[in-house]
Amino acid sequence: MAETATRSKPTSSGSKSRRGGARSSGNRAQQTQEKAALGSESPEQLRDYFKQMSLIRRFEERAAQGYTQAKVGGYCHLNLGEEATVVGLMSSLYNSDYLFTNYREHGYAIAKGIDPNRVMAELYGRTTGTSKGLGGSMHMFDTDVGLLGGYGIVGGQIPLATGAALAIDYRGDNQVVMCQMGDGTTNIGAFHESMNIAALWNLPVVFVVINNYLGMGTTVDMASAESELYKRAVAYRMHGERVDGNDVLAVSEASGRLVEHARKTGEPAMLEAVSHRMKGHSVVDPAKYRSSEDAQAARAADPVAAFRDQLISAGVLDEDGASEIEQTVQADVDAAVAFADDSPHPDPSNLFDYTYATPVANDSRRLPADPVF
Amino acid sequence: MAVITYRQALHDTLREEMLADENVFLIGEEIGVFEGSYKITAGLLDEFGEKRVRDTPIAEEGFVGAAVGAAMLGLRPVVELMTINFSLLALDQIVNHAAKIYGMFGGQSNAPMVLRTPGGGGQQLGATHSQNIELYYAFVPGLKVVAPSTPADAKALLKASMADNDPVLFLENLALYNTKGEVPDEVAPAEIGKAGIVRPGSDITIIGYSRMANVATQVADKLQQDEGISAEVVDLRSLRPLDRETVVESVRKTGCAVIAEDDWLTYGIGAEIAASISDGAFDYLDAPVRRVAAAEVPLPYAKPLERAALPSAESLTTAVHQTLEAVGHRR
Numbered sequence: 001m002a003e004t005a006t007r008s009k010p011t012s013s014g015s016k017s018r019r020g021g022a023r024s025s026g027n028r029a030q031q032t033q034e035k036a037a038l039g040s041e042s043p044e045q046l047r048d049y050f051k052q053m054s055l056i057r058r059f060e061e062r063a064a065q066g067y068t069q070a071k072v073g074g075y076c077h078l079n080l081g082e083e084a085t086v087v088g089l090m091s092s093l094y095n096s097d098y099l100f101t102n103y104r105e106h107g108y109a110i111a112k113g114i115d116p117n118r119v120m121a122e123l124y125g126r127t128t129g130t131s132k133g134l135g136g137s138m139h140m141f142d143t144d145v146g147l148l149g150g151y152g153i154v155g156g157q158i159p160l161a162t163g164a165a166l167a168i169d170y171r172g173d174n175q176v177v178m179c180q181m182g183d184g185t186t187n188i189g190a191f192h193e194s195m196n197i198a199a200l201w202n203l204p205v206v207f208v209v210i211n212n213y214l215g216m217g218t219t220v221d222m223a224s225a226e227s228e229l230y231k232r233a234v235a236y237r238m239h240g241e242r243v244d245g246n247d248v249l250a251v252s253e254a255s256g257r258l259v260e261h262a263r264k265t266g267e268p269a270m271l272e273a274v275s276h277r278m279k280g281h282s283v284v285d286p287a288k289y290r291s292s293e294d295a296q297a298a299r300a301a302d303p304v305a306a307f308r309d310q311l312i313s314a315g316v317l318d319e320d321g322a323s324e325i326e327q328t329v330q331a332d333v334d335a336a337v338a339f340a341d342d343s344p345h346p347d348p349s350n351l352f353d354y355t356y357a358t359p360v361a362n363d364s365r366r367l368p369a370d371p372v373f
Numbered sequence: 374m375a376v377i378t379y380r381q382a383l384h385d386t387l388r389e390e391m392l393a394d395e396n397v398f399l400i401g402e403e404i405g406v407f408e409g410s411y412k413i414t415a416g417l418l419d420e421f422g423e424k425r426v427r428d429t430p431i432a433e434e435g436f437v438g439a440a441v442g443a444a445m446l447g448l449r450p451v452v453e454l455m456t457i458n459f460s461l462l463a464l465d466q467i468v469n470h471a472a473k474i475y476g477m478f479g480g481q482s483n484a485p486m487v488l489r490t491p492g493g494g495g496q497q498l499g500a501t502h503s504q505n506i507e508l509y510y511a512f513v514p515g516l517k518v519v520a521p522s523t524p525a526d527a528k529a530l531l532k533a534s535m536a537d538n539d540p541v542l543f544l545e546n547l548a549l550y551n552t553k554g555e556v557p558d559e560v561a562p563a564e565i566g567k568a569g570i571v572r573p574g575s576d577i578t579i580i581g582y583s584r585m586a587n588v589a590t591q592v593a594d595k596l597q598q599d600e601g602i603s604a605e606v607v608d609l610r611s612l613r614p615l616d617r618e619t620v621v622e623s624v625r626k627t628g629c630a631v632i633a634e635d636d637w638l639t640y641g642i643g644a645e646i647a648a649s650i651s652d653g654a655f656d657y658l659d660a661p662v663r664r665v666a667a668a669e670v671p672l673p674y675a676k677p678l679e680r681a682a683l684p685s686a687e688s689l690t691t692a693v694h695q696t697l698e699a700v701g702h703r704r
Contacts, residue, residue: 162435200430
């Protein structure tokens with residue numbers, strides 16, 4: 001069940017825990033008990049959610065492995081622990097709807113419909129990747145499925161998403177923009193400026209905050225004066241809700257409802273999905289700032305395992321069926337790794353191909369070793 | 374051929390392009406009801422309505438970023454930033470996003486937009502409202518930066534900028550808005566990245582852009598008239614891409630150069646031009662390249678101090694004389 005910001009609530013969750021402190025909100029436990037009922041989705045749909053969640057889980061484990069093998073470079077931020085949120089959110093968008101994400105985006109790229117082969121190839125920096133190897137982990141893109149980019153600057157995507165919604169409104173189209181971000185993002189100016197503009201101009205954008213309680217190593221209550229982030233919507237006369245991000249069905253229901261409302265009315269909304277990040281901020285972060293209880297809680301909340309159990313209890317899957325899906329996604333991820341490994345690296349002679357969309361006279365196209373003119 | 378102001382040339386171009394393309398819209402602070410702080414957009418709200426002439430909150434990062442997002446979906450936003458000083462609030466959206474979208478996504482998207490903004494001192498506006506920080510943008514691959522100095526160039530370059538598929542920072546100057554010049558009835562879009570020889574000459578090359586290109590031309594005319602000195606004036610017009618070839622060719626011909634810029638000296642546009650001359654015309658130089666730029670201080674409010682801090686016709690004339698003395702120029 002979701003909470004809405006329009007309800008009047010008693011004072012916020014209080015305890016100002018410091019590094020690795022226990023999570024203070026009582027809402028989390030409450031929400032876990034109040035999961036959406038299993039049944040509004042078809043069995044095929046439920047199995048597909050499980051398949052996608054398993055695929056993202058397996059994919060991210062292999063991405064981490066690729067990083068330790070130095071096949072994947074740069075930064076690498078994983079969706080491990082957030083699979084229910086990712087799949088739930090993406091289930092509410094059509095291919096023609098647009099998604100802007102932050103840098104923690106591999107799962108979103110896959111769930112939005114990009115072939116995992118191309119996602120892995122981008123991590124490997126190959127020409128077959130989602131951005132031809134020019135973007136890497138943080139900058140995937142695919143117009144065909146409406147992923148309008150992962151962005152590496154915290155909150156940089158929010159004004160862009162608002163502008164995409166402005167273009168939709170300008171043309172009188174009926175797509176919706178979803179703008180995904182983390183809890184740490186809600187304190188930057190661009191967040192507030194964009195929420196204001198979206199509400200002021202009635203733009204069809206759903207701002208989604210993944211609250212995993214950690215902005216890198218800083219807990220949400222160390223960073224945000226109001227740590228129940230959905231309440232920030234009130235300041236912009238915008239509808240805001242909080243949902244249990246470990247529950248794929250609850251996320252799907254809430255985001256589906258907000259997306260369709262935005263589509264119908266053009267009104268923006270904000271959804272906070274409370275989730276866990278199983279690992280560090282990126283693959284090189286051992287997350288020493290987390291208490292063992294906190295890390296334990298994150299592992300215990302494993303949404304993939306929980307959904308598997310849920311489907312088996314409900315008779316939607318049996319053990320064999322679940323294993324079969326797990327084997328299929330394992331094979332898919334193996335294939336993605338092989339595809340990435342076999343794909344060509346970009347050719348340095350193409351270095352200057354994508355600086356300008358309109359070629360320029362007198363461009364400084366030169367390599368450091370070239371003569372000056 | 375009509376004689377109109379720089380302001381009028383900008384206004385007319387915006388209006389013509391809005392009539393020609395439904396996807397063009399204007400966005401910025403005070404551009405609608407107030408008709409723009411410098412009245413470039415006067416009358417456009419009445420003619421085109423709120424959808425296409427969009428007043429924004431005072432929130433540069435938000436509305437510049439929104440323009441980038443709209444451009445990614447194929448609209449052609451023209452953003453007015455009230456002054457270049459306020460563009461700093463939107464630096465992330467301009468430098469990290471608008472400039473990078475084409476490159477980092479492997480050419481799948483782009484941001485065809487124009488960021489119009491005036492810079493420059495001389496109006497007693499104080500340190501934060503009198504800056505020439507176009508260099509910050511000219512430094513960034515993925516952006517284009519143009520700086521017209523005359524009404525005709527303003528029209529030709531604005532047309533080119535609005536037709537371009539990349540983000541273009543279109544630099545205006547407060548001191549230029551009321552200047553007049555001949556503008557042909559039909560103006561073709563300029564070629565972005567092409568400098569102009571606005572006054573041919575053989576004794577010395579003076580390189581400038583925006584206001585200082587005009588100052589250079591005035592100085593050159595006077596030197597010719599009073600002293601028989603033949604100065605060639607190069608107007609850069611575009612700061613990125615930079616037309617090094619035109620500069621180098623001119624210096625190869627004259628053998629010496631003075632650079633006139635309104636920005637600060639250290640690391641400024643002139644430093645890049647001087648390096649280009651060193652790279653391409655070193656063997657042709659008869660004297661060191663000299664630069665005339667703004668004093669490296671936060672621009673003071675007090676009139677005599679402000680005047681002393683900015684490059685002028687007098688300081689440029691002195692620099693030309695000093696350079697020609699070093700050459701041993703005989704008049």
